[in-house]
Amino acid sequence: MKTTVKALVVGGGAVGTSIAYHLARAGWDDVMLLERDELTSGSTWHAAGLLPYFNMSYATTHIHDHSIKFYKTLEEETGLDAGFFVVGNLRMAQSKARMDEFMLYAATAETVGVPFEWLTPSQIKNRWPLVRTEDLEGAIFHPTDGYINPADVTMAMAKGARQRGVTIARKWQVDGYEWTGEAWRVSVTKMVERGGNLVPSEEKAVITAEHVVTATGNHAQRTARLLGLKIPAIPVEHQYIVTEPDPALVEWRATHDQHPVLRDADAKWYVREERGGWILGPYERNAPARFLYDVPESFRADLFPLDLDRIEEEYMSMIHRIPSSEEVGLKDDYNGPICYTPDGNPLLGPAPGLRNMWLAEGFSFGITAAGGAGHYLAQMMVEGEAEIDMASLDPKRFGPWMTTEYAARKNEEAYEHVYILHHPDEERPACRPLRTAPAYDRQKAAGAQFGVVNGWERPNYYAPEGFSDHDARSFRRGGWWPYAVEEARAIREGVGLIDATAFAKHRISGPGATAFLDWFTCNGLPRVGRINLTYALTPAGTTRTEYTILRTAEDDYTLISGGAWHAYDEDFLYKAVMEKEAEFGRINAEDVTTKWGVFALAGPKSRDVLKALIRDPEPETALSNARFPWLSVRDIELGACPVRAVRVAYTGELGWELHHPMEMQTYLWDRLMEAGEPHGLRLVGARAQNWLRQEKSYRAFGNELGRDATPLEADLPRFVDLSKEFHGKAAMLDAGIRSKCVTLLIDGPADADPWGREALYDGAGKNLVGRLTSGGYSVAFGKSIGMGYVQPDLATPGQTLKVKMFDKLWEAEIVEDSPYDPKNARIRMDG
Structure with a gap:
């Protein structure tokens, strides 16, 4: 066995084998894969080997698409049949809401180039004809996917990896990791x-690897302990049953190709053909998490006892949908562990x-994702960045506050929600409230x-007593929509208060x-007492993180970034500090997120509210442009509360961010409410704020800003200082302008707005030219609004395009950046 390698992959399932294959394919000629068993x-x-395209994530759709295309090439390369049956996938809907979900998904599929058909x-x-259809609304059909034999495709990838020089060593277990500095x-x-068990022997070894990838599946919690990490990948039981041959299916197959995979999303199951019978795989309620801390040594290629009572409802619904299955007996049953994460996407x-430690854990759809995961992770490792933005799958999207209990309960919830309607505005209830x-x-x-x-409870909107958020959800304008409209209007016309405490805050x-x-x-960098918006770049010159920098002293800064990206941003920042401290001198880096709460007060009357509270020798002028200009930061006193006030507003109105000691938050809240009452202060949530920032063309990280576009492609040259050298500069310039970010006003359906996942077509509606990354409603213009990326030659105000919403094309026009108050007169308002 080798003891020195460029890259060591730990785990010999489909995912690990794919990663080893793709690293070798990308040019690394010294790769080794270890598997503790076979x-x-x-x-x-x-x-079950299914390969479903359906996923609301842009990155995951790319991964699944690559897998399906890649698996079709393996036999030619390796000589091994990967067992891919391209039978198609029919996903059925029993309700109009489900069809709306399919159409929203289809918008993402179109931007990736995934083929599909609509069927009545x-x-x-x-x-x-074996499918009962009288109670269906319709279906979406993917003709290019189907199912594959998991063992066959894994062995084909293993052979391909060996052919490219990968060493595969079986029956070796990792017991420890130690970073030497190199x-x-x-x-x-x-x-x-x-005795039928797999146990450690006396034979031991040490492998030195420049890079390590863990793809340990059900053993992720053991991996987490060895690395000193929290990895919220915990298995959940998944059952499926195999029936005896169905005579009706056998008869139909005498004159037809294989039956497509069936998915009745409202009944919560998939069904596929298997040797003349059917495989039923349900996603039922109350499937328990297993192996919260470890996989027993005695558990190898084993299964759990079947719990048929738990899946009775799903079994009966299969009989309803495929009536010929009613008289067919059961042949086999399986109940095994499948790893999940709290949001259902892999880590x-x-x-x-x-350093140089990579995770590939928590794959609930591991066969579907394995090929693409290997491809894009290899790009990250070999080239420094993937061609698509992988941030939504980054292991650091869950912070260190994560616990075993949280992961287990949320993973059970994610399993149960596989076929529950995925509203874009859904908020799942497990383990809440927590932070x-x-x-x-x-x-x-x-x-x-x-x-x-990031675990924090944050108001989305405010509604009257008795209002149910669950009932308000929709793929169109949900029941919450009128409240968000009024909140947005309050900021534009009066004054609103937004809780922004979830912001990530780091002191450098x-x-x-x-x-x-x-x-x-x-x-x-800003001068002392001022602020700047800026970006940290990836090695590829794309946007890694967005920061607002407050400079409070010559060498004292506070960096504010998105609350959802706290651990993600912190890890990147701290690693950079450690790398550069020897070159630049001592750098103190401190996470101050939970020390400071943040309220955003915005609107033309916001100065009037603060005047009633500010304690200053000259209160009438304390908040004027002369003493407190736009884009500046000052320490002030509001009543008895010390506040670090920042003259900025993400809504594009006159406003301040009020950073305050967390322990004084309720005091400050009460004072602001009292002072705001005479001015009609309204409480405002995140959804209205999201609409307002689009009216100002403010880019959002994870939407317009990400690792697949540079700040220049995001059309933000004013925040790039080309007179200095900075990390990623050369790569940013070399990338050029491949696409460009624009703002669009949309004449869409009367009952819906875009969600930011929709495809953009040219004015004739024939050619795909881009995609939306944000969407919503504009109170200023009285119509839908969106932001997104288009071909550079089309990124001109006045250019007309088409937006695909609910399977129809709607008129859209590219408008000037910051269509609302383009000269920022309202933000700079004096008083």
């Missing part, structure tokens, strides 16, 4: 069979706090309907702070 002995062996109930019946020392033990990317700011109870009493940002100080931040970010 290849495919984890969840891979009992997977009668068309379904004509093509597949490489990983990985301690391993040979595993042997004893794919660099591990938090560690709450002091004003939470006051907000709840005022009618706040909360969403979750010390003798090396200024030189470091000048290198780390692309904009010039």
Whole structure:
């Protein structure tokens, strides 16, 4: 066995094998894969092998698309049949809401180039007469996917990896990881069979690897302990049953190709053909999480006892949908562990706090994702960045506050929600509330309907007593929409208060702070007492993080970034500090997120509210442009509360962010409410704020800003100082302008707005030219609004395009940047 390698992949399931293959294919000629048992002995062996395209994530759709295309090439390369049956996938809908969901998904599919067809109930019946259709609304059909044999595709990838020089060593277990400063020392033990169990032997070794990838599946919690990390990947039981041959299916197959995979989303199951019978795989309620801390040594390619009572409802609904299955007996049953994460998406990317350690864990659809995951992770490792933005799958999207209990309960919820309607405005209830700011109870009493940002409860909007957020959800304008309209209008016409406590906040100080931040970010640094918006770039020159920088002293800065990206931003920042401290001098980096609460007060009457509270020798002028100009920061006193006030507003109106000691939050909240009452102060949630920032063309990280576009492609040259050198500058310039960010006003349907996932076509509606990354409603213009990326030659105000919404094309026009108040007169309003 080799003891020194470029990259070590730990885990020999479909995902790990794919990663080893793709690293070798990308040019790394010294790759090794370790498997503690046999290849495919984890969840891979009992997977049903389905390859569903359906996913609301842009990145995950790309991953699934690559897998399906890649698997079709393996036999030609390796000579091994990967067992891919391209039978198509029919996803059926019993309700109009479900069809709306399919159409929203289809918008994402179009932007990736995934083929699909729409079918009516009668068309379904004509093509597949075994399916009952009288209670269906319709279906979406993917003709290019189907199902695959998990063991066969894994073995084909393993052979392809060996052909490219990968070493595969079976029956070796990792017992420890140690970073030497240059490489990983990985301690391993040979595993042997004893009494049917796999146990450690006396044979041990140490492997030195420059890079390590963990793809340990059900053993992720053991991996987490060895690395000193929290990895919220915990398995959940998944059952499926195999029936005896169905005579009606056998008869139909005598004159037809294989039956497509069926999915009745409202009944919560998939069904596919298997040797003349059917496989039924339900996603039922109350499937328990397993192996919260470890997989027993005795558990190898094993299964759990079947719990048929738990899936009775789904089984009966299969009989309803395929009546011929009623008289067919059961042949086999499976109940095995499948790893999940709290949001159902895998953890794919660099591990938090560690150098050259990569995670590929929590794949609930591992066969579907394996090929694409290997491809894009190899790009990240070999080239420094993937061609698509992988941030939504980054392992650091869950912070260190994560616990085993949280992960287990949320993973059970994610499993149960596989076929529950995925409203874009859904907020799942498990383990909530968990992280709450002091004003939470006051907000709840005022009618706040909360969403979750990195575990924090944050008001989405405010509604009257008795209003149900669950009932308000929709793929169109939900029941919450009128309240968000009034909140947005209040900011434009009066004054509103937004809780922005979830912002991530980091203090950077010390003798090396200024030189470091000048290198780390692309904009010039602000003067003392001022603020700047800036970006930290990836090695590929794309946008890695957006920061608002407050400079409070010569070498003292506060960096504010998106609350949803706290651990993601912190890891990137801290690693950069450690890398550059020797060059720039001592740099202090401190997470101050939970020390400071933040309220955003905005609107033309916001200055009047603050005047009633500010304690200053000259209160009438304390908030004037002369003493407190736009884009400046000052320490002030509001009543008895010390506040670091920032003259900025994400809504594009006169406003301040009020950073305050967290322990004084309820005091400040009460004072602001009292002072705001005479001025009609309205409480405002995140949804109205999201609409307002689009009227100002303010880009949002994770939407317009990400690792697949540079700040220049985001059309933000004013925040890029080309007179200085900064990380990623050369790569940014070399990238050129491949696409460009624009704002559009949309004449859409009367009952719906875009969600920011829709395809953009040219004015004739024939050619795909871009995609939306944000969407909503504009109170200023009285119509839908969106932001997105288009071909550079089309990124001109006045250019007309078409937006695909609910399977129809709607008129859209590119408008000038910041269509609302383009000269920022309202933000600079004096008084």
